[in-house]
Amino acid sequence: MKKLGNAKGATGAAITGALALVLLQGSSADAGDETASAGPATVCVGTRPVGSLPGPGPEVGPPDDTPLYRVLAYIDQLAKGRYSGVYTGLSVDEDDRAADVYRIPSREFDADICGAAEKGVTVRLHDTDATEVELEALVDRIGEDMHRWDGTFSLREVGADEAGFVFVGVDDPAKAGPILREAYGAFGKKYIKVHHVEQATAL
Known part of the structure; x- marks a missing residue:
């Protein structure tokens, strides 16, 4: 999963390999989420x-x-x-x-x-109906736009989930969800899931 930090210019680092697990603890999906999910x-x-x-x-x-x-x-x-x-x-x-x-x-x-x-x-x-390559390409596009939404909402995390979608963590899912899915076309509308995540703090 790729994550975006809060430092200026941060683009995140890819966690690769078969054992990379996506942890979405403490997050909540936005209410109109209609993204793809893996079959039984x-x-x-x-x-x-x-x-x-x-x-x-x-x-x-x-x-x-x-x-x-x-x-x-x-x-x-x-x-x-x-x-x-x-x-x-x-x-x-x-x-x-x-x-x-x-x-x-x-x-x-x-x-x-x-x-x-x-x-x-x-x-x-x-x-599923999307490949890791396709999902990571969308992750990269969203990551490059980290500061595009400053002043509208805060983009805090983005990563490809193994189940076949792109997880995006923001401060305001209700506001950010429709904007993000519209911004990245048909693929974004189908595969972006927007969740609330807290602001990262230094330990």
């Missing part, structure tokens, strides 16, 4: 022998060479490669040893992921 999950349970996948590299996350993290590393490779045109995002449920994969429906991608899942790992596949 299709579930597959791993059958591949434990240890048959390569261990996760340091770019994926903690050095946790477990079946779940090996599957996450494999999904990350697929998402950056041949399936980047359908991949939307990923979240991790460590308690249930599960990966939630959001993607534009693709039999080939689904079969590849499910076929690679090791025993003990559950993969939940969710339908």
Whole structure:
């Protein structure tokens, strides 16, 4: 997820990798939100022998060479490669040893992921209709306009959510929501979700 800071000229830093989780704590959606959401999950349970996948590299996350993290590393490779045109995002449920994969429906991608899942790992596949590449492009456009709305509302955060939309944090969702969705065309109208976030304060 990308976030915009409050310092002048800040554009935020991308948090990349399969283990980047989007935390929207303390936020509330604006009332006329009609953005896209992921469809119900299709579930597959791993059958591949434990240890048959390569261990996760340091770019994926903690050095946790477990079946779940090996599957996450494999999904990350697929998402950056041949399936980047359908991949939307990923979240991790460590308690249930599960990966939630959001993607534009693709039999080939689904079969590849499910076929690679090791025993003990559950993969939940969710339908979306936008790719991570498309969502990040919208995030970049909004980020470049960080100060465009000064005096009308305060733009405080923006990031791509793995479930298939762009999260925008502002001080006044009722005012900002219609303006932002209109400003970024049909794609913005469908995929922007506006929430209230508090002003960041220095510790």
